[in-house]
Amino acid sequence: MATRQLTFEAHGGADLTRGTIFFVGTATLVIRYAGFTVLTDPNFLHHGQSVRLGYGLRSRRLTDPALEIDALPPLDLVVLSHLHEDHWDRVAEERLPRSLPVATTPHAAASLHDKGFVWAQPLATWETLDCAKGAARLRVTAMPGRHGPRLVSRLLPPVMGSLLEFETVDGRQLLRLYITGDTLVDDRIREIRARCADIDIALLHLGGTRVLGVLLTMDGRQGADLMRIVQPRLAIPIHYDDYPIFTSPLSNFQEAVSEAGLSDRVHYLLRGDTFTFQTPHGRFARTA
Numbered sequence: 001m002a003t004r005q006l007t008f009e010a011h012g013g014a015d016l017t018r019g020t021i022f023f024v025g026t027a028t029l030v031i032r033y034a035g036f037t038v039l040t041d042p043n044f045l046h047h048g049q050s051v052r053l054g055y056g057l058r059s060r061r062l063t064d065p066a067l068e069i070d071a072l073p074p075l076d077l078v079v080l081s082h083l084h085e086d087h088w089d090r091v092a093e094e095r096l097p098r099s100l101p102v103a104t105t106p107h108a109a110a111s112l113h114d115k116g117f118v119w120a121q122p123l124a125t126w127e128t129l130d131c132a133k134g135a136a137r138l139r140v141t142a143m144p145g146r147h148g149p150r151l152v153s154r155l156l157p158p159v160m161g162s163l164l165e166f167e168t169v170d171g172r173q174l175l176r177l178y179i180t181g182d183t184l185v186d187d188r189i190r191e192i193r194a195r196c197a198d199i200d201i202a203l204l205h206l207g208g209t210r211v212l213g214v215l216l217t218m219d220g221r222q223g224a225d226l227m228r229i230v231q232p233r234l235a236i237p238i239h240y241d242d243y244p245i246f247t248s249p250l251s252n253f254q255e256a257v258s259e260a261g262l263s264d265r266v267h268y269l270l271r272g273d274t275f276t277f278q279t280p281h282g283r284f285a286r287t288a
Contacts (some may be wrong), residue, residue, distance in 0.1 A: 005120055006101055008076050010035055010134030018278050023269040025065045026086055027182075027205055029180070030072065033175060034166045040079045040203075042092035042178060043085075043242075044069040049251030051085035051243070057211060059165040059243040066272035071094045077131065078177035079140060080104035081205070082147065082159035083111055086243060103140045105131045105158045123160065126195075129190060135172075139165040141196075144188035145181040148216040156216070159183060163196055174279045178232065179203045182217045182239070185225050193230050200284035201277070202232035205239040208248025222253025224260045234286055235266050236275065 014035030022030040027041035044065050045051065050058045069091055080088055080102050088108070093115065101119040102112055109122035121129050123142035131138040143161030162179040166174040177193070178199045204226065206217030217239070218226065227235050235257075240250050250268075257263050266284070271277055278285040 004123075004128070005130045006077075006119075006121070006132070008036075008131060008133040014134050014136050016136065016168065017075070017280055018276065019175065021203075021236070021275040021277075022067070023238060023271055023273055023275075024067045025063055025271045026242045027081065027179075028065065029203065029238070030067070031164070031177070032073070034138065035133050036071050036076050036131065036136065036138050036166070037165065038138075039072065039075050039281060040162075041076065041081055041087040042069070042096065043087060043089050044091040044095075051089060052213065053084060053086075053245075057155075059245045061086075061242055062244065063242045063271065075100060076133065077138075077140070077165070078102040078104075079162050079179065080108055081145070081162065081179070083108040083157045083215050084182070087182070103142075103162070105142070105160050107158045125160065132169075135169050137167045137169060137171075139163075139167070141165070143178065143181070143192055145183035146186055146188070148184065148214060156234050161192075161264060163192075163199075173198075175200050175277075175284055177201045177203070178230065180205045180218070180226065182209070184215065184218060185222045185229070190225060190229055197231075199230055199232040200225070200234065202230055202235045204235055204237045204253075206237050206248065206250070206253055207240040207243075207246030208252070209243075209245050210247045217246075218263075219248035220250075220254070220256040224251045224256035224262060227257065227265065229261050233265065233284060235262075236269055237266070238269070 019033030026043040106122035109120040112120040145159040207218040
């Protein structure tokens with residue numbers, strides 16, 4: 001398993017006891033913990049604006065982002081699951097600094113390099129990017145993902161999930177955060193549990209995205225299935241109502257987790273909400 005390395009300059013001491021996840025919309029999050037600020041899948045288009053999905057297909061956004069791109073805090077890293085425009089839109093491409101590191105698939109990294117994002121970091125499945133900043137470390141590992149049924153997925157941009165592991169400089173684990181990316185549940189998802197036990201928070205890309213009737217992302221039932229397989233301490237659903245191609249409403253997931261007896265392990269965020277967590281004594285604790 002290959003490893004890449006980045007070092008960031010630290011300004012002051014990092015808080016290792018508390019962190020936040022801010023939900024911008026779609027799959028866009030601002031994660032702040034251990035001195036790191038990470039942006040995921042930047043989608044800052046507004047209500048009524050369209051994204052291109054390839055093969056002449058478009059979808060018009062139904063919501064507004066809860067934060068404008070110019071209001072973002074200083075970023076250390078972008079984690080990008082794949083190169084679809086509802087995950088990396090033209091606003092991000094125009095406004096994010098070209099010097100900003102982007103951890104993503106080799107396919108997306110090559111495209112971003114061509115557009116001037118010289119620090120795009122290509123990660124094949126199970127490859128890791130090690131980030132150092134002061135007294136903390138962040139390891140970003142590419143997780144398996146399949147954007148649709150096997151034959152259809154070959155026509156779509158390659159996708160990855162991401163495991164964000166925050167540690168102290170001496171290797172003490174603080175937090176394991178898994179972002180599914182746009183994937184369906186298949187046998188490779190089971191390998192995540194075998195390789196990466198003790199996941200604290202899982203951020204689930206739901207929505208039951210369908211294009212021409214083909215399911216491309218997890219619907220509510222699959223989201224509950226993934227929770228059973230990966231067994232995170234807490235799951236947060238995202239990516240479920242921003243575009244008409246999302247055909248499985250959040251209520252489907254709520255019903256599925258209720259039937260599975262998993263409701264007490266789910267936290268729901270609205271756009272603009274912040275989830276605050278704590279890691280006292282090096283262990284994740286839910287606080288909001």
